Amino acid sequence: MSEKLLxxxxxxxxxxKSGETLVKDxxxxxxxxxTLGIIGESGSGKTMTGKALLRLLNPRVFETGGEALxxxxxxxxxxxxxxxxxxxxxxxxxMQNPMTAFAPMTRIGKQLTVTLSAxxxxxxxxxxxxxxxxxxxxxxxxxxxxMRSYPHELSGGMLQRAMIALALMLRPKLxxxxxxxxxxxxxxxxxxxxxxxxxxxxxxxxxxxTHDFGVAAALADHILVMKDGCIMEQGTARSIFHAPRHxxxxxxxxxxxxxxxxxxxxxx
Amino acid sequence: xxxxxxxxxxxxxxxxxxxxxxxFFFSSISPVDPAEAYARxxxxxxxxxxxxxxxxxxxxxxxxxxxYFSWAAHVLRGxxxxxxxxxxxxxxxxxxxxxxxxxxxxxxxxxxVLITVPLSVVSAARKNGVFDQVTRVGTIVGLSLxxxxxxxxxLVLFAVMIPVFKIADYGSFKSLVxxxxxxxxxxxxxxxxxxxxxxxxxxxCDFVIYARSRGLPERKITGLVLQHALPPMVTMLFQYFGYAxxxxxxxxxxxxxxxxxxxxxxxxxxxxxxxxxxxxxxxAVLFVLVNFAAELVNLAIHPTMNASREGYRA
Numbered sequence: 001m002s003e004k005l006l007x008x009x010x011x012x013x014x015x016x017k018s019g020e021t022l023v024k025d026x027x028x029x030x031x032x033x034x035t036l037g038i039i040g041e042s043g044s045g046k047t048m049t050g051k052a053l054l055r056l057l058n059p060r061v062f063e064t065g066g067e068a069l070x071x072x073x074x075x076x077x078x079x080x081x082x083x084x085x086x087x088x089x090x091x092x093x094x095m096q097n098p099m100t101a102f103a104p105m106t107r108i109g110k111q112l113t114v115t116l117s118a119x120x121x122x123x124x125x126x127x128x129x130x131x132x133x134x135x136x137x138x139x140x141x142x143x144x145x146x147m148r149s150y151p152h153e154l155s156g157g158m159l160q161r162a163m164i165a166l167a168l169m170l171r172p173k174l175x176x177x178x179x180x181x182x183x184x185x186x187x188x189x190x191x192x193x194x195x196x197x198x199x200x201x202x203x204x205x206x207x208x209x210t211h212d213f214g215v216a217a218a219l220a221d222h223i224l225v226m227k228d229g230c231i232m233e234q235g236t237a238r239s240i241f242h243a244p245r246h247x248x249x250x251x252x253x254x255x256x257x258x259x260x261x262x263x264x265x266x267x268x
Numbered sequence: 269x270x271x272x273x274x275x276x277x278x279x280x281x282x283x284x285x286x287x288x289x290x291x292f293f294f295s296s297i298s299p300v301d302p303a304e305a306y307a308r309x310x311x312x313x314x315x316x317x318x319x320x321x322x323x324x325x326x327x328x329x330x331x332x333x334x335x336y337f338s339w340a341a342h343v344l345r346g347x348x349x350x351x352x353x354x355x356x357x358x359x360x361x362x363x364x365x366x367x368x369x370x371x372x373x374x375x376x377x378x379x380x381v382l383i384t385v386p387l388s389v390v391s392a393a394r395k396n397g398v399f400d401q402v403t404r405v406g407t408i409v410g411l412s413l414x415x416x417x418x419x420x421x422x423l424v425l426f427a428v429m430i431p432v433f434k435i436a437d438y439g440s441f442k443s444l445v446x447x448x449x450x451x452x453x454x455x456x457x458x459x460x461x462x463x464x465x466x467x468x469x470x471x472x473c474d475f476v477i478y479a480r481s482r483g484l485p486e487r488k489i490t491g492l493v494l495q496h497a498l499p500p501m502v503t504m505l506f507q508y509f510g511y512a513x514x515x516x517x518x519x520x521x522x523x524x525x526x527x528x529x530x531x532x533x534x535x536x537x538x539x540x541x542x543x544x545x546x547x548x549x550x551x552a553v554l555f556v557l558v559n560f561a562a563e564l565v566n567l568a569i570h571p572t573m574n575a576s577r578e579g580y581r582a
Binding site for chain 1: 473474475477478479480481482483484485488492495496569
């Protein structure tokens with residue numbers, strides 16, 4: 001049996017003020033090197049799940065319960081300092097909108113090197129070299145120029161790749177990608193999917209949060225279908241695509257296919 | 269950059285012409301006749317003929333545009349005329365008065381920044397907490413009190429009841445503190461409200477979540493947030509600087525400070541036309557220059573505002 005990387009048990013997220021539960025006691029697990037796709041429509045709780053695992057939800061607004069064992073350690077109960085050393089290093093995130101993810105007033109290079117020096121005891125020069133290499137590794141040519149640029153000077157696709165470079169720089173065990181392709185154009189989407197394929201090939205686990213069956217089909221080994229904060233269905237990608245058991249999964253797939261057909265129709 | 273400076277200079281010239289015209293126009297429609305006021309001050313019982321003579325000497329009998337052009341021609345040569353009250357050239361009096369005002373205003377700006385930044389950062393980081401609530405009440409009080417009243421209270425408290433600071437002792441640092449504080453409190457009160465909400469908005473931005481997800485320490489994140497919330501504040505602080513320079517009269521009056529504000533008020537009361545026009549012109553120049561400086565500083569700290577920088581896209 002292969003090694004468990006992440007085991008989520010009864011994860012729930014609740015709004016403190018109204019008491020409304022947004023993610024309801026969900027449980028799932030990921031093995032090392034596995035790619036898991038969480039699929040669902042807007043408001044299904046999929047992004048909330050990703051953010052809860054990284055403890056990025058505002059503790060004054062949300063209350064998180066349950067367990068999330070990452071390499072045997074409960075992410076939700078770790079001390080803040082201990083958890084911070086995991087974030088970015090062992091656990092990385094790729095945000096939905098690359099245009100707003102980077103701090104607008106800081107050069108890309110600085111944002112990369114600051115992340116490196118937050119986790120590693122390396123000098124400025126070494127950090128710069130590593131960041132440069134990371135950008136080149138995701139096929140960003142003219143990496144020096146990108147390092148000198150401010151986020152608004154780069155395109156969405158370039159920023160998305162810079163974000164992938166940043167995620168890979170610290171050799172994480174798990175990358176959580178939240179709708180990583182939904183804010184970029186079709187060509188960039190293809191390139192980003194290629195990068196994700198490479199990440200998979202390196203044996204890094206991926207948790208892909210998406211509403212797009214196409215993306216999930218291209219990348220995921222396992223799929224988890226969410227609706228209204230609950231898991232409707234989970235299984236291997238093959239079983240979900242070929243024999244969906246739940247009505248909702250079928251509906252979602254049909255809607256996705258319809259959207260594809262519509263896209264094609266528009267392109268003619 | 270050169271284009272920006274040229275545009276600003278053209279705007280400055282236009283503004284100065286407009287401001288001086290307005291100042292001239294309002295002086296001319298004022299019901300008090302400066303010639304008569306001057307005559308009454310210098311002669312015990314001026315006759316109509318004497319007033320007329322003074323009017324002619326002062327050039328006030330000429331048409332409006334002639335008066336204006338003759339004044340403008342002198343100003344261009346650095347001659348603002350002679351004060352009707354003190355009979356010394358206005359150009360000799362202004363620098364000293366201006367320096368006095370500048371000292372107070374600069375110190376008040378320093379106080380404003382020193383009060384605003386830490387209080388806003390703590391309030392924003394602990395939104396709706398006790399500290400935030402207390403600061404909010406404090407800023408409302410600070411905003412609703414006029415600065416001359418604050419000045420008066422400070423004066424009574426710290427110069428009379430507990431004589432820590434000196435007053436009416438122009439030249440010493442101790443005499444600067446209270447007037448500067450009186451100016452700074454209302455400015456800081458409104459700046460805190462703006463800066464706090466800017467910071468709260470910045471804290472909710474995506475880049476903060478992303479920075480946290482990368483495990484950056486909280487002080488680095490605070491740095492990013494400050495950098496993001498700063499540009500609108502810089503514009504605002506520079507504007508305050510301009511307002512403080514132009515509107516220092518009240519506080520100067522309370523503390524008997526020999527600055528440009530109290531000089532202007534005396535000139536207005538005494539119908540001292542050359543002094544009024546010179547002060548108005550100086551304040552207008554300062555205001556435009558301060559705003560221009562705000563733009564330059566913003567360009568330097570805010571890369572997205574720099575339109576001349578070429579974007580790089582593959």
